[in-house]
Structures are given as C-alpha cells and as structure tokens.
Amino acid sequence: MADTLRYRDDEPVDHPAVTVDAFLDQSNASAVRIEPGDDARALVPHLERLALVEVNFPAFGDGRGYSSARILREAGFEGELRAVGDVLVDQLAYMRRCGFDAFEPDEQFDMDDVKAAFERWPEVYQSAADSRTPIWTKRHA
Amino acid sequence: MRLLTGNDLKSGAVTWWTGSDWSIHIEDAVDVTGSEDEIARREEAARRVNVPYAIDAELHEGSPRPSHIKERVRALGPTVRPDLTLKPADPEIGNWVI
Amino acid sequence: MYAYDQYDQAMVDARVEEFRDQARRRLEGKLTEDQFKPLRLMNGLYLQLHAYMLRVAIPYGTLNSLQMRALADIAEKYDRGYGHFTTRQNIQYNWIKLEDAADILADLAKVEMHAIQTSGNCIRNISSDHFAGATADEVVDPRPYAELLRQWSSFHPEFSYLPRKFKIAVIASEKDRAAMRLHDIGINIVQNDTGELGAAFYVGGGMGRTPMIAPCINAFVPLDHFVTYAEACLRVYNRYGRRDNKYKARIKILVHELGAEEYTRQVEEEFAQLLDQGIEPPLAELERIRTFFEDPPFDGDADAEIDRSDPDFAVWVDRNTVPHKQPGYVSAVISLKPVGGIPGDATAEQMRLMADLAKDYSFDECRVMHTQNIVLPHVRKADLHALWTALEDAGLGSPNLDTVEDIIACPGLDYCSLANARSIPVAQKISERFAANGKTGTLGELKLKISGCINACGHHHAGHIGILGVDRKGVENYQLLLGGSEAEDVSLAKITGPGFDENGIVDAVETVTSVYERERQDGERFVDTYRRIGMNPFKEALYG
Numbered sequence: 001m002a003d004t005l006r007y008r009d010d011e012p013v014d015h016p017a018v019t020v021d022a023f024l025d026q027s028n029a030s031a032v033r034i035e036p037g038d039d040a041r042a043l044v045p046h047l048e049r050l051a052l053v054e055v056n057f058p059a060f061g062d063g064r065g066y067s068s069a070r071i072l073r074e075a076g077f078e079g080e081l082r083a084v085g086d087v088l089v090d091q092l093a094y095m096r097r098c099g100f101d102a103f104e105p106d107e108q109f110d111m112d113d114v115k116a117a118f119e120r121w122p123e124v125y126q127s128a129a130d131s132r133t134p135i136w137t138k139r140h141a
Numbered sequence: 142m143r144l145l146t147g148n149d150l151k152s153g154a155v156t157w158w159t160g161s162d163w164s165i166h167i168e169d170a171v172d173v174t175g176s177e178d179e180i181a182r183r184e185e186a187a188r189r190v191n192v193p194y195a196i197d198a199e200l201h202e203g204s205p206r207p208s209h210i211k212e213r214v215r216a217l218g219p220t221v222r223p224d225l226t227l228k229p230a231d232p233e234i235g236n237w238v239i
Numbered sequence: 240m241y242a243y244d245q246y247d248q249a250m251v252d253a254r255v256e257e258f259r260d261q262a263r264r265r266l267e268g269k270l271t272e273d274q275f276k277p278l279r280l281m282n283g284l285y286l287q288l289h290a291y292m293l294r295v296a297i298p299y300g301t302l303n304s305l306q307m308r309a310l311a312d313i314a315e316k317y318d319r320g321y322g323h324f325t326t327r328q329n330i331q332y333n334w335i336k337l338e339d340a341a342d343i344l345a346d347l348a349k350v351e352m353h354a355i356q357t358s359g360n361c362i363r364n365i366s367s368d369h370f371a372g373a374t375a376d377e378v379v380d381p382r383p384y385a386e387l388l389r390q391w392s393s394f395h396p397e398f399s400y401l402p403r404k405f406k407i408a409v410i411a412s413e414k415d416r417a418a419m420r421l422h423d424i425g426i427n428i429v430q431n432d433t434g435e436l437g438a439a440f441y442v443g444g445g446m447g448r449t450p451m452i453a454p455c456i457n458a459f460v461p462l463d464h465f466v467t468y469a470e471a472c473l474r475v476y477n478r479y480g481r482r483d484n485k486y487k488a489r490i491k492i493l494v495h496e497l498g499a500e501e502y503t504r505q506v507e508e509e510f511a512q513l514l515d516q517g518i519e520p521p522l523a524e525l526e527r528i529r530t531f532f533e534d535p536p537f538d539g540d541a542d543a544e545i546d547r548s549d550p551d552f553a554v555w556v557d558r559n560t561v562p563h564k565q566p567g568y569v570s571a572v573i574s575l576k577p578v579g580g581i582p583g584d585a586t587a588e589q590m591r592l593m594a595d596l597a598k599d600y601s602f603d604e605c606r607v608m609h610t611q612n613i614v615l616p617h618v619r620k621a622d623l624h625a626l627w628t629a630l631e632d633a634g635l636g637s638p639n640l641d642t643v644e645d646i647i648a649c650p651g652l653d654y655c656s657l658a659n660a661r662s663i664p665v666a667q668k669i670s671e672r673f674a675a676n677g678k679t680g681t682l683g684e685l686k687l688k689i690s691g692c693i694n695a696c697g698h699h700h701a702g703h704i705g706i707l708g709v710d711r712k713g714v715e716n717y718q719l720l721l722g723g724s725e726a727e728d729v730s731l732a733k734i735t736g737p738g739f740d741e742n743g744i745v746d747a748v749e750t751v752t753s754v755y756e757r758e759r760q761d762g763e764r765f766v767d768t769y770r771r772i773g774m775n776p777f778k779e780a781l782y783g
Contacts, residue, residue, distance in 0.1 A: 060277075060400070061360070063397075063400025063401060063477060066400065066477070067474055067477050071512075074512065090278055094396035098396050110269070120253055120256075121253055121394065122249045125250065125393050125395075126518070135250075135390070
C-alpha cells in the first residue's frame with residue numbers, strides 16, 4: 001500500500017475505519033469505510049461524530065463512490081473523505097471535485113502526475129462538492 | 142494450429158507473431174501451440190504488442206488461415222474496400238476471407 | 240450556431256493536453272492497457288478490428304463549413320481519405336495511430352471540435368433533431384437545450400464511471416427525428432397550457448440486446464430545474480444501476496427492474512435533495528446560448544416556385560427536400576447512400592464539397608442526420624438546381640431519402656471487433672437489387688436498418704424492416720425483423736423466423752416488399768400495412 005495523500009490541515013484519525021453496519025451498531029467509532037454498495041445516506045444522521053469516511057474503490061471503473069462522496073458533502077460532512085483502493089491518478093481531479101480530500105491508492109502515484117492532474121482544468125462546467133465556480137456562473141457574474 | 146495476434150501499440154496495426162518478432166502479414170505467423178501464454182505475457186510486458194491473444198487456424202495452400210471469419214477479415218482488411226486491404230491487387234482474395 | 244468563448248476553448252485545449260499526457264504515459268508503460276482503455280475511450284479512441292478508430296463528436300449534429308473542412312483534412316492527413324458518419328450524428332475514422340491521436344484532437348480544437356466522451360461509460364455526445372431551427376413543426380429550437388446539457392455533462396466529475404454508456408437526445412416537436420424514446424434519456428421540450436416551456440423526460444429506452452421504449456417519467460420539468468432533474472436521473476442510475484453484468488448495466492434495465500414508477504419516485508426524492516445544492520445554471524445561460532441559434536437572415540422575397548423542367552432534378556426535389564418554416568426555402572438532404580455504396584461513408588473530397596455547398600447555399604451550416612446522411616438545413620428553392628448539379632457531379636445526388644435504398648448500416652464485421660456478421664455488403668446488395676428492379680420509388684417510405692451484431696448500432700429493432708447479422712457456427716447469418724420505428728410512432732420490430740444467408744436475406748427483403756405491394760391500401764407505408772395485417776402474411780411468403 002502506498003502513502004496517503006492528504007489535503008487537510010487537521011490530524012489524521014489514528015484508529016481503523018469500521019464497516020457501515022458496524023458503525024450503525026456501535027457509537028464509539030469516528031471512522032467508517034463505505035463499500036460501493038453501501039448507502040452513504042445511512043450515515044447522514046451521524047455525521048457529527050464522524051471524523052473520517054473512507055470510500056473504497058475495489059475496481060477503478062466502479063463509480064458509485066463518487067456519488068457517495070458528493071452525498072456526504074451535500075449533507076454537510078466536513079471531516080476527511082478518503083478515496084481508498086484502486087484509485088488512479090487520472091481520477092484525482094474528478095474525485096476532488098466530488099469532495100474527496102485524501103487519497104490512499106493501492107499503487108503509489110508519481111507526484112509529478114498528481115500535480116499535473118490537479119492543475120489540469122482551468123475551469124469547470126458544472127457545480128459539484130468543491131467550491132469552484134462553474135463557467136456558466138462566471139459568464140453571468 | 143494456434144497463432145498469436147495482437148495490435149501494435151503505437152500504430153494499432155494488426156500483427157502476428159513470427160517466432161522472433163511481429164509482422165502485419167499473416168503468412169509470417171508461426172504455430173505457437175503450448176507457448177502462447179508465455180509469449181503473450183512477455184511481449185505485452187515489453188510493449189511490443191497490445192492485447193495479444195491466440196486464435197485457431199489451419200494451413201491453407203501452405204499459409205495459415207484463421208478458422209473464424211472475424212480473424213480472416215482482421216488479417217486482410219475490410220472486404221468492402223479491397224483497395225485498403227493488404228492484398229489490393231488480388232481479385233481472388235475475397236474467397237480467402239469468406 | 241454555437242461558438243466557443245474563451246472558457247469553452249480553454250476546456251477543450253486542456254483536454255487535448257490531458258490526453259497527450261495520458262497517451263505518452265501509455266507509450267512509456269506507466270499505464271497498463273486496462274488503465275488506459277477507459278481514458279482513451281473517453282476521448283473516442285477505440286481499438287477496432289484493423290487499427291485504432293477515432294470517433295469525433297458533432298454536438299447535436301451541427302457543423303459549419305470550416306469544421307467540415309477540418310474533418311476532411313483529418314481524413315487525409317491521419318487516415319485513409321474518408322470518414323464514416325454514424326447513427327449518433329458523429330463521424331469516425333478507421334485507421335488512426337495512437338501516436339497521432341493527440342495531434343488530431345489539437346487540430347479539432349482549432350475549429351471548436353473534440354472527441355470528448357464519444358465512448359466510455361459516461362454521458363455521450365448529445366444528439367438532436369437534424370431539422371432543428373428549420374422545421375415548422377417544432378415548439379422551439381431544441382439545440383440550446385442540447386448545448387446546455389453538453390456543457391453540464393462535459394467532464395462531469397460524478398458521472399464519468401457510470402455502470403454503462405449513457406446517451407441523451409433532445410427534441411422539441413411531436414415529430415421525433417432523433418429516436419428520442421430509444422435513448423437512455425430522451426427529452427422533448429414542450430409547451431404547457433399557459434405557454435410556458437418545459438422538458439418532458441423519457442428515461443430507460445435503448446436498443447442493444449434488450450430493446451426498450453423509454454417511459455415518460457415526468458411530463459413537464461420546468462426549465463429552471465432542467466439540469467438538476469437530469470442530475471437526479473443520473474445519480475439514481477450511478478448508485479443503483481447494475482454493475483454485476485455488463486449486459487444488464489444500461490439504465491433501461493434499472494428502470495425496467497424497478498418499474499418506471501419506483502424509478503421516478505427515487506428520482507424525485509434525489510431531485511428534492513439536489514434542489515438547494517445550486518446545481519442549476521442561471522437561466523441567463525440558456526438565453527445566451529439561444530442567441531447562437533437564431534434564424535439566419537432569410538431572403539423574405541425568396542421564390543416559392545421551383546423550375547421542375549429537368550425530370551431527374553424533379554425526382555431529387557421530391558425525394559430529398561423537406562418543407563421549411565420559411566417560405567421560399569427547403570431543407571435539402573445529401574444522400575450518403577449511393578446505390579451499391581457504403582452507407583454513411585464520405586471521402587475527404589466529398590466532405591469539402593459539402594462544406595462549400597453549406598457555405599454557398601445554407602448559411603454556412605450543415606447537419607449530420609442519425610440516418611447517416613447530411614442535410615443542408617436552409618436552402619433557397621431558387622438555388623436547388625445549382626446545388627443538385629454540384630451534388631450529381633460528385634456522386635452525392637442519389638434521390639433516395641427515406642426509401643429502401645436509404646439504409647442505416649453499422650460498420651459490421653468489415654470494421655468492428657464486436658460484430659458477428661458483415662452489414663455493409665448486405666446494404667450494398669439490397670440497394671443494388673431495388674435500384675435494378677425499379678421499385679425504390681413505388682415502395683415509398685421504407686426504413687431499412689442493418690446491424691452486424693446484437694448491440695444494434697444499426698438500429699435494426701427500429702427498422703420498418705430490420706436485419707440482424709448473427710454468427711451461426713462461424714458462418715454469417717441474417718435474421719429479418721419487421722415493424723419497428725424510431726419515430727413518433729415508435730415500436731420494436733419482431734423477428735420473422737429462421738435466418739437467411741447473405742443472398743437469402745436480400746431475396747427475403749424483396750419478398751416482404753412484394754407482400755406489401757399486394758396488400759397495401761391507399762396511402763399506407765410498409766409499416767402501416769404490417770401493423771394492419773400482422774406478421775402472418777409475411778411469414779407465409781417467406782417460409783411457405
């Protein structure tokens with residue numbers, strides 16, 4: 001497993017994430033891991049006691065985690081949202097837009113490629129979970 | 142017989158394993174029965190071929206001819222544009238494919 | 240037509256550089272083929288039967304002459320001198336090199352074009368009515384709505400790894416010229432009783448191995464909720480569409496398995512969540528886009544009469560021109576279906592000629608039709624003879640719009656690695672047969688569509704007559720289907736019975752047209768007769 005890329009200033013959570021089922025059964029965990037088939041909205045009533053949500057990508061082509069991330073951000077989650085697993089450097093920009101602010105890929109990224117990925121898009125067409133202003137809003141500002 | 146085929150990574154051209162290299166001409170292909178997986182792995186890792194796989198073929202007038210029509214079209218080129226095939230001057234080549 | 244501003248241009252330019260970088264990493268071995276494949280597909284680059292194939296997006300089918308010329312240049316510079324216009328109003332090139340692909344994208348970007356999301360499990364190029372802005376039967380020009388969706392769907396961060404591809408068509412008429420209800424989402428811009436415009440959403444249509452007609456899930460989405468509603472439709476699909484089986488992954492299966500009512504309920508629930516998320520573009524953006532699609536400066540004194548003294552010209556006028564909302568004008572269809580030719584193919588030279596004709600006779604605009612022809616949308620009747628003469632000289636004057644010769648055919652086994660049988664030779668033989676027996680004209684409107692495999696790129700389910708090529712123990716075999724339509728009378732064709740070989744299918748098509756000739760009543764099209772008399776008379780004629 002490779003290093004975690006983190007785009008946050010707070011201290012990382014130091015205990016392992018539990019499954020969604022385990023989290024809903026017990027009250028003391030502050031880190032949870034969402035699998036592709038889990039309903040992210042089940043966490044929404046408990047966001048205040050969550051510091052870390054890991055979203056697992058067992059295969060890079062399964063895009064359900066992008067929706068999970070946005071749903072949590074839309075519901076006001078401000079803790080760490082970490083993409084874990086088969087996460088590819090060419091996916092980072094979109095993941096960031098969906099609200100991920102940490103990445104723990106199976107295979108280590110080349111940091112030059114990471115930099116290029118985040119600098120790639122001068123503008124964005126649509127709103128997402130980040131704070132970027134869409135082109136269509138800028139046009140009519 | 143079994144032939145190993147794939148595409149050239151840069152150009153996309155259909156290629157055939159000749160025993161030592163890759164050729165666009167199926168006449169150069171050799172039987173790889175038993176060693177197809179090993180050659181495919183090695184050659185793909187070296188990026189000398191893209192998505193290699195093995196196919197069944199028979200000898201036909203001394204040259205390999207794929208058993209399935211799809212691989213015969215693939216080996217030659219589009220039947221509807223003989224001018225763009227590998228044998229534009231051969232009026233009988235359609236019979237080799239179909 | 241739409242023109243990029245600095246924002247659109249910057250996005251397309253950034254995409255070119257992104258792909259240049261990705262292709263470099265693939266060639267250097269930093270990306271495996273498995274990792275690279277979705278990236279190249281999202282730039283329209285397939286690995287096909289003979290080489291890489293590049294599919295270029297033509298948003299809602301609209302091109303100006305500069306763009307058409309750039310397509311011709313690409314055909315010559317990077318390919319083998321021709322291109323193939325597709326059933327989703329795009330163009331594809333068959334002989335592309337990976338090492339050239341980024342340069343081609345850069346050439347496209349210079350004329351405000353791209354290959355973004357023309358493949359892959361993402362939202363594809365938005366298609367629309369090829370007579371938009373020219374026909375009298377539309378409520379409004381649908382293309383501004385398609386353009387708004389183009390922007391919304393481009394580089395969408397949440398919907399780029401969907402369960403499967405996602406196709407959207409937008410129309411604004413009771414007449415459906417875009418196979419709207421056979422798309423993942425079909426949108427019809429409608430007007431309610433108070434004159435307000437809104438969008439009717441049809442979700443879960445498609446062809447492929449399980450053809451479905453999309454049900455209407457919301458008959459009137461107000462325009463200030465248009466994009467948010469689309470976002471809700473996609474999110475429900477991204478979360479719950481099947482990912483366990485590629486063949487059940489399209490949204491039509493989700494809608495079918497949930498039931499349209501339950502899918503709609505989930506969309507409405509998601510929509511309610513999304514409403515306060517600021518997703519909707521300002522309405523001023525729609526107004527801005529609309530200004531690009533205003534009427535060209537028509538000649539108000541254009542002559543309404545056509546000199547029909549040349550009989551060949553008169554036939555072409557009758558068959559290949561379509562009424563226009565502006566007196567003195569028509570829309571003129573350039574057939575890419577010469578008898579015995581390859582449906583949808585055009586040489587670089589022909590593309591340049593079409594570009595010139597669009598510039599000279601149609602306010603610098605042409606459209607790709609989903610039927611793989613090109614339309615010049617706004618032609619003065621007085622210019623038609625000159626236009627036709629130029630087309631005739633270039634082999635583009637076939638008078639066969641919507642006839643049995645106007646065949647939709649996928650590339651089939653001649654080009655496509657998914658195909659089971661060749662489509663093009665069947666199309667060639669059928670058009671030759673009917674040109675020879677002289678029945679093309681007398682059979683009237685007859686939509687014949689051929690696919691070389693079950694994926695149905697040739698829309699065989701939607702043909703008045705459909706042909707599906709299958710592999711029967713390594714030999715090409717062709718099934719015959721009857722009674723489909725992709726238009727407002729949408730229906731799915733049914734298989735007649737056992738299949739035929741290549742010559743047999745040509746005979747079979749002639750046989751069913753003979754049944755039609757025998758049975759038809761006044762004014763009936765082939766499909767009307769089929770619907771009235773049913774399958775049996777056709778079966779009897781085919782199989783005895």
